[in-house]
Amino acid sequence: MRAVVYRGANDLRVETLPVPAIRAGELLVEVAICGVCPTDIKKIKCGTVEPPRVFGHETAGTVVRTGALVRGFKIGDRVALHHHVPCLDCHACRHRAFAQCTQYKRTGITAGFQPAGGGYANYVRVMPFVLPGVVKIPSRNSFVEGAMLEPVNTVLKAVKRLALLRGDTVLVAGQGPIGLMFTRWLALRGISVLATDLLQTRLDLASRFGAKAVFQVQPARQERTDKLNTVVERMTHGRGLDAAVIAVPSAEVVRHSQQLVRGAGQVLLFSHTKRGERAEMDLATVCVDEKDLIGSYSADFTLQDEVARLIFSRKFDVRPLATHQFPLEQTAAAVELAAHPTAESLKVIVNHSIEVLIAKGAMSQLSSRE
Numbered sequence: 001m002r003a004v005v006y007r008g009a010n011d012l013r014v015e016t017l018p019v020p021a022i023r024a025g026e027l028l029v030e031v032a033i034c035g036v037c038p039t040d041i042k043k044i045k046c047g048t049v050e051p052p053r054v055f056g057h058e059t060a061g062t063v064v065r066t067g068a069l070v071r072g073f074k075i076g077d078r079v080a081l082h083h084h085v086p087c088l089d090c091h092a093c094r095h096r097a098f099a100q101c102t103q104y105k106r107t108g109i110t111a112g113f114q115p116a117g118g119g120y121a122n123y124v125r126v127m128p129f130v131l132p133g134v135v136k137i138p139s140r141n142s143f144v145e146g147a148m149l150e151p152v153n154t155v156l157k158a159v160k161r162l163a164l165l166r167g168d169t170v171l172v173a174g175q176g177p178i179g180l181m182f183t184r185w186l187a188l189r190g191i192s193v194l195a196t197d198l199l200q201t202r203l204d205l206a207s208r209f210g211a212k213a214v215f216q217v218q219p220a221r222q223e224r225t226d227k228l229n230t231v232v233e234r235m236t237h238g239r240g241l242d243a244a245v246i247a248v249p250s251a252e253v254v255r256h257s258q259q260l261v262r263g264a265g266q267v268l269l270f271s272h273t274k275r276g277e278r279a280e281m282d283l284a285t286v287c288v289d290e291k292d293l294i295g296s297y298s299a300d301f302t303l304q305d306e307v308a309r310l311i312f313s314r315k316f317d318v319r320p321l322a323t324h325q326f327p328l329e330q331t332a333a334a335v336e337l338a339a340h341p342t343a344e345s346l347k348v349i350v351n352h353s354i355e356v357l358i359a360k361g362a363m364s365q366l367s368s369r370e
Contacts, residue, residue: 003121005333009047012332017112020125027126029066033143034119036338036348054111056119057083060146080146082133083109099298120331130299153307158296162243166190169236174248175202177347182245184209201343235275251279264290320365324360325351
């Protein structure tokens with residue numbers, strides 16, 4: 001089979017590997033679609049893990065072989081995969097801290113080498129402990145929708161960490177694919193969303209996703225910062241934000257958001273995944289003002305049915321987010337675009353069934369469905 005193998009920092013090579021052999025309790029899935037995730041980008045760009053590996057974990061495809069002990073799946077089933085599934089029994093799981101579970105931290109899908117997701121290969125082996133995370137895709141839905149279950153799940157998990165009431169006001173800083181997912185989830189829950197981004201094209205889409213107000217930021221321009229303060233004051237009648245979601249890895253945005261949230265409000269970090277980064281902070285805002293600074297990472301296995309219902313019903317329509325699809329042989333180019341997005345790019349996909357790049361703007365996709 002063909003696979004894109006990580007051989008070191010910024011070194012992805014198209015190679016021929018054997019099709020994975022499966023055991024009695026496993027599935028073999030032919031990959032159709034795999035999304036490019038920022039977590040994998042960081043590993044590829046920074047060389048934070050040892051090679052060789054085959055990355056790609058936002059995966060959907062077709063079951064082509066089942067182990068003798070597998071029940072509930074058959075050859076031909078169209079499925080979405082989750083590469084991490086918690087044990088649901090350990091101390092971390094009993095506290096619903098699923099991403100801290102020892103089993104959850106194991107990757108249960110591989111195309112060869114050290115398990116790393118494997119979606120950038122033609123076939124993947126799905127191990128027994130992640131079979132509960134395999135979701136069947138209805139016939140009316142696309143593989144792209146299936147591949148989006150995992151990233152949308154991570155966002156819903158984060159939203160549920162926020163103590164919000166209907167009608168509250170929340171800042172979502174950054175309107176890339178993840179930020180737009182936050183905007184949509186919060187809007188569906190009756191929250192007034194203030195969406196910010198550098199790019200007007202993304203703010204236009206945020207409005208279509210339900211943002212009540214949008215604001216184009218310009219770093220290092222004090223007058224724009226002052227203007228944002230005024231917008232927040234007007235939207236909240238001087239009360240301050242109930243919460244802020246930081247979907248960009250900026251310490252300055254975190255500090256400013258701490259100032260914008262009301263007493264006992266919350267600031268949630270979603271993009272600060274690089275260890276060793278430091279930021280100054282007024283700790284009295286946490287203690288005296290009771291402003292919570294919290295984080296959220298990875299998916300919540302117990303939410304997958306709720307996520308599947310909303311995506312497959314298209315109440316949460318993820319299709320406009322997939323703006324660029326690359327063939328497998330151009331995975332390195334897909335990673336590069338996802339790492340350095342353009343004004344028109346959002347979710348970047350590796351599509352195993354195409355031979356040339358497919359690019360379509362998110363706004364035009366939305367317009368064609370109205």
